[in-house]
Amino acid sequence: MDKNAELKERYDTMHSQGKSAWFDSGWEERKALLDMGQPWTDKAVLEIGCGEGDLLDMVRSAGGRAHGIDYSKRALLTLLKNYPEGICVECGDWRDRKFTHRFDVILMQGVMEHLDEPFAELAEMITRFQPHTVVMSMPGFLNTRGIVWHTLDMLGAVMSKTDLHFIDPWQVRSFCTDHGYEFKYESIDLDWGHGQKMLDDFRQRIPLALRDGNIPVDQDKLDQWFAWLEYLSMHTPPLCGAVNIYRIDL
Secondary structure (H helix, E strand, O other): OOOOOOHHHHHHHHHHHHHHHOOOOOHHHHHHHHHHOOOOOOOEEEEEOOOOOHHHHHHHHOOOEEEEEEOOHHHHHHHHHHOOOOEEEEEOOHHHOOOOOOOOEEEEEOOHHHOOOHHHHHHHHHHHHOOOEEEEEEEOOOOHHHHHHHHHHHHOOOOOOOOOOOOOHHHHHHHHHHHOOEEEEEEEOHHHHHOHHHHHHHHHHHHHHHHHOOOOOOHHHHHHHHHHHHHHHHHOOOOOOOEEEEEEEO
């Protein structure tokens, strides 16, 4: 059963709203993915969930042969408008596509946390496409942001309508160990995991999450809590960033 059946419709809506629908531009994440996957020259690259193609264009510019698949038609229309040459794309679910050639690299930006069975599906991607390398990113919750997020989520606030999993580096390492793969990761977006970017995000997100969870709010207490969170963020060091970048070599 597809637990995330609404995801396609939600992303169609967000892509139709343009860049304003996303809290963050994602540039730091894309740059870290690009660096982690080097070298790209002459590599056949398949990005699953390619969205509007910004990351694939970076791969193409770095010498890779860029292919993408996404089930949001609105996202792909934007991709073809912005990058009319040099990127091959298909609209649909990766499970339903039978490509005629193998890929050197599978690339995913913020996809695994939305999958019903993320590691089983990752294993299926590897079996089907036979890549040498997988490069992917996922949210990292081993920080102040993660502690707050998990606590509110447990209490019934709707912190995300699409994330199904909170995947940590130890789970990815265990998957790689079980299959004999090499594993590497780094943590980025420190300020989003602990600092000012986290505070700005939470000031937007938490009132909406409480509302969607039908949780009554005392505004004075909420303001005091935000003041405390800001104080905490100023006086304690960051633990890890809000995004983890992974490389798996097969």
